[in-house]
Amino acid sequence: MIDVARRAGVGLGTVSRVVNGGHGVRDETAQRVRAAIDELGFQRNEVARALRPGKKSTSLALVLGDLTNPFYASIAKASLEVAGQSGFAVVLGSVDEDPEGEKRAIQELVSRQVAGLMIVPDQGDHAFLQGAGVPVVFVDRPATGIDADIVMVDNEGGGRIAAEHLLEQGHQRIAIILAPSYYTIGRRLRGFRRAHRAAGIEIDESLVIQLPEGNAEAAEKATREVMLRADPPTAIFSSTNFLTEGVLRALGELGREPAVVGFDDFRLADMLPTPVTVVASDIAELGRSAARLLLDRASGTDTRPPQRIVLPCALIERGSGERPPDSAGKRSAR
Amino acid sequence: MIDVARRAGVGLGTVSRVVNGGHGVRDETAQRVRAAIDELGFQRNEVARALRPGKKSTSLALVLGDLTNPFYASIAKASLEVAGQSGFAVVLGSVDEDPEGEKRAIQELVSRQVAGLMIVPDQGDHAFLQGAGVPVVFVDRPATGIDADIVMVDNEGGGRIAAEHLLEQGHQRIAIILAPSYYTIGRRLRGFRRAHRAAGIEIDESLVIQLPEGNAEAAEKATREVMLRADPPTAIFSSTNFLTEGVLRALGELGREPAVVGFDDFRLADMLPTPVTVVASDIAELGRSAARLLLDRASGTDTRPPQRIVLPCALIERGSGERPPDSAGKRSAR
Structure with missing residues (x-):
């Protein structure tokens, strides 16, 4: 960050303000800082941010089946787009019809401190998710053993x-x-x-x-x-x-x-x-709705009881x- | 971890040994510890692990095009499988023919301290990756401005x-x-x-x-x-x-x-x-080869100069x- 400030000819506080949204910084100055960031390859350390008290994780996890099934690929693509627009990355777990594998994948992802989980659940009990400590949105089908948001088709x-x-x-x-x-x-x-x-x-x-x-x-x-x-x-x-x-x-x-x-x-x-x-039905909308709902849950802006969103078929x-x-x-x- | 030890009726050291592979722990004891872990939803904190000195990240990043193109979906699926077998998660960035978007996605992923990057590169200069500090494997096509591993078809x-x-x-x-x-x-x-x-x-x-x-x-x-x-x-x-x-x-x-x-x-x-x-050609093998090579680069077991792996067409x-x-x-x- 010091290198960036030096290269752009500004103070550390200015660099910090630009990185965090650019409020109160002149356009021309902000541009110079961004150019310096690009040149030096400066990156915010997202891991450190995740651990800093009060700072939230900016990753979502998505667990679904075989990605070469266009149904799952559409969900993945759409949820990635929505997450990306909010500055969230998506960590992917793809498990094909293997409840034990799915459970391992989910626990592995939760341990990476994601801000929330989107899951196309396999069969089997998902009660173990009650203690995950992060919001969960199920996609395409509800899971047993847990009362959570679900986005599905009719x-x-x-x-x-x-x-x-x-x-x-x-x-x-x-x-x-x-x-x-x-x-x-x-x-x-x-x-x-x-x-x-x-x-x-x-x-x-x-x-x-x-x-x-x-x-x-x-x-x-x-x-x-x-x-x-x-x-x-x-x-x-x-x-x-x-x-x-x-x-x-x-x-x-x-x-x-x-x-x-x-x-x-x-x-x-x-x-x-x-x-x-x-x-x-609109499979991409399944993914989009799930990602939107999960982001609202993760940010705390949506505190309603578990929702059930059902998309029509034609x-x-x-x-x-x-x-x-x-x-x-x-x-x-x- | 203390809760797990108490629930399983073992010492903290035993829980630690089970979590880290189970060497030197009796099968029956290990089973009891795993059951306690399952019940309590105990998870290793991967974020803390990533920051602990000497501990490596266990995520790879994959940046590619539209996931609803079966070509990209096959690469994603195959690389996820190989990464998963080595205990690595995959953070996905999907960008469709937008060099600026691709650059932002890559920098965003690098800032999350992944152990390595797999990229199906868009057009445009990728010299900015020289300073990424992590190994990069290109998939399907080489990038300009950087000499790195590439896995492609003939x-x-x-x-x-x-x-x-x-x-x-x-x-x-x-x-x-x-x-x-x-x-x-x-x-x-x-x-x-x-x-x-x-x-x-x-x-x-x-x-x-x-x-x-x-x-x-x-x-x-x-x-x-x-x-x-x-x-x-x-x-x-x-x-x-x-x-x-x-x-x-x-x-x-x-x-x-x-x-x-x-x-x-x-x-x-x-x-x-x-x-x-x-x-x-075998598109899944593109993804598998790239993930294998990247894991070997990330672990330091492969220190050869940049490789060029070419798969045949039929x-x-x-x-x-x-x-x-x-x-x-x-x-x-x-």
């Missing part, structure tokens, strides 16, 4: 919209492909059931397909099996973006074309041989979800 | 392979769609030119198309324009994954089918109406790159 509404859309076109045998039982998936199934009940259609429970794993391969296998049955479905609702990919792969190989609606939009969905109809019709029931067996002429 | 080789593949099938008018001039893009173009020279084919320079922006929309527009010329190309080589998407979009709208080879593989490339031939033939020159004007019968 999963039940999305499941209902998807089923309603297929039922309206006369489908009566709709398969639903379910990833292992997350909260979100359970809600999507609930919406699916409600739509059937409202339409007076009984669900063939053998078409409610619970996958052993939540990946494209498992969905592909299950789709092949259900389509090769004597009484295949005329429509399929797949409950996540990766599952939709597996469903489409299987149908492509079999040359079968039941109606398909996927939960969550995905890149290139509109460029596939039959563009894919999806129920979608249907995007592209073709695959608009096939009539009698198209299921054959490849359509194009 | 861009020139990839460009050459793509052009050779198209030339071998008799294409003589091959367009190349270029993102704004990054190092990588320049190398891909160089490989493209070399293949032409080796084949004795002169390049029509009006088919070397420099986009104003590196996104799908710009590529779509440029492809439409070049395909509507009186003398359109019979093949297109697009220089990044997002550009390939734009090229395919334009061709789909026009109903034209020149041969297409893309640089970088992408999700669903094999499921498009004509599966897409690409030149690809052609993945899927259909779009195997169309003959005379297919360019018409939609093939399917």
Whole structure:
């Protein structure tokens, strides 16, 4: 700092004021100080700041699943942007479906004195977070064992919209492909059931397909099996973006074309041989809302009891979800 | 720590030994201490550790572009995994084509006392990193103004392979769609030119198309324009994954089918109406290699001069790159 002051030809107090916002410093002087800072590579020591009494940490932690899943990447990107605008860095923990690994990652991050945690929680009890001493915002799904803020999409509404859309076109045998039982998936199934009940259609429970794993391969296998049955479905609702990919792969190989609606939009969905109809929500807004709420909690400006922010889902019709029931067996002429 | 010792019924020294690896502590005792730690939510204070003389930081910083680009997401995921295995957290800075923003993000991260930096550098001078005081590994492309480790793919080789593949099938008018001039893009173009020279084919320079922006929309527009010329190309080589998407979009709208080879593989490339031939490399390995090298630099176990690690590229033939020159004007019968 002394070097900066010397280079800029100002006093230490001026440098300090510029670093801390520039109030009461002439523009020209501030510019000279900033130039000196750039030249000398001067940096505030954030670690020392974190330890100084009364000074708050300026890092947030984000714990989520596989970053190569565009769903998680969108959340990460959006929350990074919002945090960055407030001068906060984001420390990332990415853990893929491993509750123990997730717990280790979270404790590791808390020990780094972050100002708050954003977590897309895995299954398993999160009561251990009660004593974390920092605000926690859950993203996409609530955690058990702790009452905290949660930002999520309207999963039940999305499941209902998807089923309603297929039922309206006369489908009566709709398969639903379910990833292992997350909260979100359970809600999507609930919406699916409600739509059937409202339409007076009984669900063939053998078409409610619970996958052993939540990946494209498992969905592909299950789709092949259900389509090769004597009484295949005329429509399929797949409950996540990766599952939709597996469903489409299987149908492509079999040359079968039941109606398909996927939960969550995905890149290139509109460029596939039959563009894919999806129920979608604003995933980036999930990340933005979570980061905004967490920053307000961390700064103490938001002292409300735990909030539950729910973003809407909407249907995007592209073709695959608009096939009539009698198209299921054959490849359509194009 | 005292609470943990009391709860586990052991001495403070035992708790310390368990926290630091558990050497010389009986399994059963260590288990009891870990249970107490879990119950009490005890955490080592990493910030205090970072400041204690002789103790090293256990964070790495990663600065890269838009996380919703699967290329960057793969690098982030892989480097996080490698860092995590060594007990390092990763602080993320994501900046999209904004050299000033990148510089601010880097200085901000350095001030947090990370043990090292991984950077996918933007254009612009990176000499300011010379005084950062921590090791730097560049990923995907070198930076100017600083001699540091770099992990990258064989861009020139990839460009050459793509052009050779198209030339071998008799294409003589091959367009190349270029993102704004990054190092990588320049190398891909160089490989493209070399293949032409080796084949004795002169390049029509009006088919070397420099986009104003590196996104799908710009590529779509440029492809439409070049395909509507009186003398359109019979093949297109697009220089990044997002550009390939734009090229395919334009061709789909026009109903034209020149041969297409893309640089970088992408999700669903094999499921498009004509599966897409690409030149690809192991992007996750870029991230892993960079993180491994950086950890070795940070720990002092690798004291070699700056290294240049180059990963190979390979052609993945899927259909779009195997169309003959005379297919360019018409939609093939399917």
